[in-house]
Amino acid sequence: MTGLPEFIKRIELPAYKYKYSVCTLVTRKEQYTEMLNSFIEGGFTEDICEYLVVDNSEINRMDAYQGLNVLLQQAKGEYVILCHQDILLTGTSNKQLLDRRIEEISVLDPRWAILGNAGAADRLYDRLAIKIAYPDGFVDIKGQLPQQVCSVDENFMLVKNSANLAFSSDIGGYHLYGLDLCMVARLLGYSAYVIDFLLIHYSKGNIDKSFYETLARVKKKYVRFMKGRYMNTTIAKFYLSGFPLKNWLFNTRVLRRVIKTAEEIKTKLSRS
Template sequence: MPKPDIAFVCASNNPRILQDNLLRSPLIASGDYSLEVVENAKSAARAYNGGLDRTDADIVVFLHHDVYLPLGWDDLLRQRIAEVEAIDPDWALLGAFGIAMDTRGYGPVWSSSIGFIAGLVPMAPVPVQSFDELLFVMRRDAGLRFDEALDGWHMYGTDIVCQARANGRGAYSVALPLIHNDGYKETLDGSFEAAFRYMARKWRGMLPLKTPVVKITRSARDLYKWRWHLWRSRKERIAIAAPDARDPRDYAQVCGWMDLRPSLDSPAGKKATDHAAERVSDKNTS
């Protein structure tokens, strides 16, 4: 049996959320790709290292169980990989939402928790300092592993980017539209502060680090400011949040993302893919 080139790994503790969102994605429902679901793991790092070990795919996509991937998303991913390889053949990571070095957020992704499309649209791959953990893509031969000393379910998207950067490998935000049907969150659990402090110690030479949620600093001042903002803004956040019980395909329809394939079939999309492939070929033969 030929080695699959793309596989998906998801950590889940709720079969209903998984069934209502990720398993509805056409590329997953088709059975054309391997999906490793790691259930009830003690931490994200343990779940994802376990999932990584269960597949031998060259490209591994790590994603949340409340993510929906529209039709044609896999084709779009292949196009984005070709675009990144054209400028950085040794890339390590791609993400659907990332924080650039200038602290701007790049998507675009729909988030039910905030009720709108988040992130600027990158016209080319954008180097990042962190990812939102909703979805990111790892190149196996980058040799990265998740740090199991980082307990819980927070900041591993920043940690894995820091690992890549420390090893001289690229991490990029690319346009991979998707639905994150995450719903309103009052706050994050108690392990968030522990993750913040662990990251501040581990990567003190890279500080400050801007994550999609908070800026990591030595003093933790920004952590307390973020908590204060959450408390003050809870009424506004409740008002704008969209229901996560709604079919994610409804949100994809409203965003215009039900079918991502036309962008690939258009002359512009084909030209970009062909040009990227030519540049990769030139680099490999030079």
């Protein structure tokens, strides 16, 4: 950079300190320790992996949206695993297998940003994609994997650090943040997949009052965000909608002139 002051720094693509960051909200230390040991035994050793936690074992320091955002911001791994404390790697699901699954998805779709072991596609039928084992020996398998999805289950989410994803600041709580992160990824041009990476999960989920309260906040946010609207910039004004007919109608010059005239008449009447 000849001719520029010496204090100017040239920015390059990031060089990550670790291959993986394993990030967890911890409420039960014994359970987390069991999870941690299974990861280390599965090849996620300290030389290539860092372990970050939000310690909620004594007091609730951060909810899922806030805590996982902090973990994403501080993670130094190329890939960030956001997972529950009550999962265990199986004998066959280890670092080598996860490396291979990442390579396979990267060939299939270089714009992926999120991988999970359970999720749902945005279609009415055959929407579920799942491969999770439970302590009682039951293995829940649905769909053909890998499967592109619109949401992932929160028990295990792998995030590409370079995608610079974040959770919403206006939802909060401990539910549906997998859906929220997938929505953010899609808006930024990335995709999400469920992959064949079998884990043991001690819980089958907890649908309680707080779930429905979070669901209401999620629906309110995204209904508002996705509604048809006029977009204004310093140069262009245009209408956006999920309905092609409305896009055509509201972007025609004739209708825009009618709307502009109506707005002018309304302004004049308000001043008189």
